Amino acid sequence: MQNLSQDNTAAKKPSLPTKDGKQPNDQSNVPKPRNGGDQGTQTRPNDSQVFKDQPASQTRQVDPQVLKERGNEEFRNGNYLAAVEIYTKAIGIQKAKMKEHVHHSRDLAILYANRSECFLKTFVLDKAMNDAMESVSYDGHWFKAHMKVGKVLGAKQNHEGALQAYTNALNELASEKSPEKSQREILASYCFHYMNLDNRKSTNTWALVTYDFITNGNWNLASFSYIQFRDDEAPCIKVERVNLRPICELQYVKNRAWCIDLLRYFLICGSDYNTMTTYTGDRYFHATIRLCIASESFGLLEYVLPNIVVPKGDQNLQDDKGNTALHTITRDQAVDLRIRLRFIIMLIEAEVNPLTKNNEGKYAVVYLPRNEERAIEILANVMRQQEDVERIIKQTKMQQQREARKQSQSKPNASATPQGRQPQPNKRQEDDAWKQSYMPKQPSRPTYDKCxxxxxxxxxxxxxxxxxxxxxxxxxxxxxxxxxxxxxxxxxxxxxxxxxxxxxxxxxxxx
Known part of the structure; x- marks a missing residue:
């Protein structure tokens, strides 16, 4: 609760006792409501008790911050109902003070969060939930407002909702200069609610949590949630279509090879592979090569080639500069020669054409360093074979064209032949045929069949x-x-x- 930790270290984070009657640690458990209370009977004080140092006529002019401090004092003393009344008056004065700008206020968010905590202590969970949501509505970027929502949902045994609330709190925590203790507290609460889920379809849950952290730039937290995703014993493949662009940041993938497994999981779940790009004008095939180079892992390419590239016929897909996947791997001079050679072999086996030129009019083999003789030799041999194939294709087309011309010429032209007049037989052919019929036949000799x-x-x-x-x-x-x-x-x-x-x-x- 806001400002309580500054005034009294003994009331850092009010929390409910656990089932065994002991007071839980804020960093390891989310409080649950219990039957009965040990705070004593709560009596509702009158106005003279609440404002004993101030006349009733001056109550309306009291600064909301002063009322908040008095409410905090009542809360620390266990007078939760009195604190509720004081926070309610402070909220009214703050709203009247802000007038038309009341739609966004950190002060109002704090007051609602404090009153929500009071309701939570008295087990009025519906009102606690309403105030927690009001706190988020007035300042959705305050991580403690989301923590309050998660705390109330946890008290209502809604563990799945609490997980989402604490995820939002972590995302907002990154934008504020908050102590590490707050981060540990949120993570501990997150783990607590996760372990209490009735149906733990955790692979899908942790994958989406990891994705949420990545989209908000929280890569360290994303690494933590990915460990939970990786260690799941029963993977859950569920249709989840997400934009893969945020995961394709090469500067982060270089030190986090697990991003390749996460990309592969989302592709299996049905995400659009065309959103997998590393820069504007890139294509998914080229992005796959760059991501594998950055992570020094072939897992993503081994999935993309047989499941997407080959069935779609995208082996020779070109980017905005006319480069194919072969150009992408040969142009990167920082790649280890053994890794590059394996990439080239995989692409050649997938029938990527090495004779394709980019917008500069260059083949992929041109960009290879001269000391990589093995890779140059493989590409040169494949290029020669491909040239022979293309020559055969060209000859085949020419042969078909010649046959088509012969057939068109062999057909009699009805317009050129006068009607009723038949073409005359060739006399020379008749004489040759007559001579051959009277000539003696020569004995045949066995010949070697060269064919x-x-x-x-x-x-x-x-x-x-x-x-x-x-x-x-x-x-x-x-x-x-x-x-x-x-x-x-x-x-x-x-x-x-x-x-x-x-x-x-x-x-x-x-x-």
Whole structure:
């Protein structure tokens, strides 16, 4: 209660006895109402007793602060009903004094909180609750007003509401220069009510509490609540959609790797992954890379790649500067080479295209330091394979265009042929056919089938193209470039390979 600790150390935080009759410590327990009282019979004093040093005609002109001090004195003496009357008069005078500015006042908040404590001591919990809420309404940034709400809710056995009230108190505590004792008291009360919850779905509760602390900038308190979230034995996956942007502060994530687990939990719970950004113009895929680099943890990327990026087809997602995820990892010069190599392998296995250029017209491999030879070699090999694939795709499209032109040319032009007149047969072709019918046939000689290896590659690629598409393209490209084989036989194999590639590309573009 405000100002009581300054006047009398023996009445620091009035609290109710516990069930065993002992007076509890403010920092470890939230008081509960008990049956019976040990404060003696409360008698309602008359006005002469309350204001014995002041005539009744001058009561209205008394300073509310003077009345508050007298109310505090009555409270310390155990005269709770007398204190209620004095606080009530002080509230009326303070409201009349402030007139139109009465909607916000720390003084009124203190008076209501003090009167709420008096009602709490006399077990008039409904009035205590009303005054506690009034205290918050007059000054919602005063942490003690929220503490009073939590204290009354705890006395009413509403532990879940008390948890929320103490959470609000902690959030407001960070903006005031308050002693560490207040913080310890709130945390102790928080733990007390949490342990008394009937249904302890704590994972979800502690996760949201941690998120509330983060959004208010209380990262130290967030670390405390995350420990409770982490140590839960029965995780609760509940749909909770929160904005992930406040958790993505790189300067804090660097020293708090647990933020990665919290992000992953909220993604599993259904939060929008597009809110996971580290700066304006960033994308969720790039933010994932930066967060993993800052925390030196791969857990978030291991979840995002198979569950979001690949199903959405966002492997080559670009940010506002045209950078892909590969550009993000190669441009960061502070990354350890072993960590960078693992990132690159994970992205290549997810089929991120290394041939994508950013707005500067540069590939991702260009930004790699020269001493990281292994990473450069991997990206160079994949880029060569990708170029072969793109060349095959280009040849396939050209082949389709040629076939389409041939078909259009082979169709007879009805406008060019006069009606009723048939085209004349080719005389030379008829003579060649007549000569061949009379010429003796030459005995056939067994020849070596040069395309037997091509057949084997074709059969292997029928199954390989379903699982390892890039390697299948690479093998078929070697066969297509071969020029020394039997033309007819080899052409049939090439045509079939081109058909397989066309079908595979069609499925990729239209899944």
């Amino acid at each position: 037997r290896k091509c057949d084997e590659v074709l059969e292997e690629c029928r199954t390989k193209i379903k699982t390892r598409t890039g390697y299948a393209y690479f093998d078929m490209a070697k066969v297509i470039r071969e020029n020394n084989h039997n033309k007819e036989r080899h052409q049939k194999i090439v045509d079939e390979m081109l058909s397989m590639i066309t079908d595979s590309i069609a499925k990729t573009l239209n899944p």
